[in-house]
Amino acid sequence: MSDLVTGEAVVLGLRAAKLPSRGLAVALDLAVQVAGLVATTLALSLLAPDLDGAAVAAVTIGLTVFFLVALPIMIETLSRGRSLGKTALGLRVVRSDGGPVRFRHSLVRGLVGFLEIIVLLGVPAVVCSAVSSEGKRLGDVFAGTLVVRERVPGAGGAAAALPPVNPQLLQAIGGELVALDLSAVPEPLWLAVRQFLGRIGELDQAVAHQMSARLADDLVARTGHPVPYGVHPAAYLGAVLSERQRREWTRAQGYAFQQAQQxxxxxxxxxxxxAPTPPASPVTPPVAPLAAPPVPPSPPAAGTGFAPPA
Structure with a gap:
């Protein structure tokens, strides 16, 4: 059993592949690669028989690098750590933290593997794999990878790791899950639960039960609600995770509906x-009333000799 640990300190318990199975997988891959190299070389020799010696040497070197270095790197990168030989024997290359390999890991493994397996006839790979407790060769040491067994005897997938649960019992705890307060559960714990449930089919049954119980205890410590009696811890983790996803989906739908309304x-x-706004009527200033014309003074009376003052 490998002590493989994820970034969230979750022990995966995967079984590392040892020298016999890895050697047989490498032999199958090399047989297919050499057969493809020979067939391609013969086809080119028949299609272009007039090539000179320098051209033939260049083509031969290019085909050798392609079939023995570039092709294994591409296959391992695109298949996430599998090849023809590893698929036949149920093996897979993973990172040291249990995640899938990327191009840089496959590149380092391919370049170092060409030196230690092809150039040096596999002697360093055999010695390193025999000494290592996890069966690593030099390419795995430099790339930070590990070859594990995907088909573990006695573990038939997630259905075999989880015991049958009474559907009525799960239906009975449905109301409790709806009322469960999940706000105190941190995001790293949710990530650890998702990774564990996604890889439960690759784990040993005893290891899966221990891990599910430990994760369920961490979940109970933050929610304050114990695991119902008779429910497997892994089944309870899956039910709680489904409830959280349902709440997130409902919240997202409500937000989307609100945005659509706006x-x-x-x-x-x-x-x-x-509609154009009618123009405002002009305001007419008030007209002052006309003043009455001044009354002229009356003329003096005749014969009095009195004239009024001006």
């Missing part, structure tokens, strides 16, 4: 016909 309201406002 967008529809904006569109309705933009589509309303524009």
């Amino acid at each position: 967008q529809a309201q904006v569109q309705r406002q933009q589509q309303q016909p524009w």
